[in-house]
Amino acid sequence: MIFVITAMTVLFIAAVVLMLLRRQLQEKYAVLWIVVGVAMLVLEVSPPLLGWLASVAGVQVPSNLLFFLGITLLLGVSLHLSWELSRAEDEIRRVAEEVTLLRAEMERITPDVAPTDADDV
Structure with missing residues (x-):
């Protein structure tokens, strides 16, 4: 399952970059979506990181x-x-x-x- 989610996230980032290159998306929006995509990748690759962030934020x-x-x-x-x-x-x-x-x-x-x-x- 993690492979499918990671592949979807990589496709998402690729779609944002492609839209940026085709001038269908402005840079200021592309940066936001690329940061979101990279954050998704980091949380997918390292699930304990989300648990640690939740404990730091006080979320059970x-x-x-x-x-x-x-x-x-x-x-x-x-x-x-x-x-x-x-x-x-x-x-x-x-x-x-x-x-x-x-x-x-x-x-x-x-x-x-x-x-x-x-x-x-």
């Missing part, structure tokens, strides 16, 4: 610590993506307003030029 069952860390990571990623989405929406709104103002200015300067279909996009 090591799998509970693993679930807690996973949920914390997912909440952090969700919060970060929400923040990025908010910034992107603000930027899109700002650019749309600038385009509208520029289009109005262009129509004011050259009122005799009819807009083409490409301008409606």
Whole structure:
């Protein structure tokens, strides 16, 4: 069973690297997922390490610590993506307003030029 989990983790890291090389994933996100993948590999190769971390954290069952860390990571990623989405929406709104103002200015300067279909996009 450990071989299957380790193979899946290696495939996960390879997929992240491939997405990074194809420019489908930004570096700032790739680093996070590679760190998560490497941490998964370390915990898979050395199961006593999770037990030691659980005892240090005061958690009686090591799998509970693993679930807690996973949920914390997912909440952090969700919060970060929400923040990025908010910034992107603000930027899109700002650019749309600038385009509208520029289009109005262009129509004011050259009122005799009819807009083409490409301008409606």
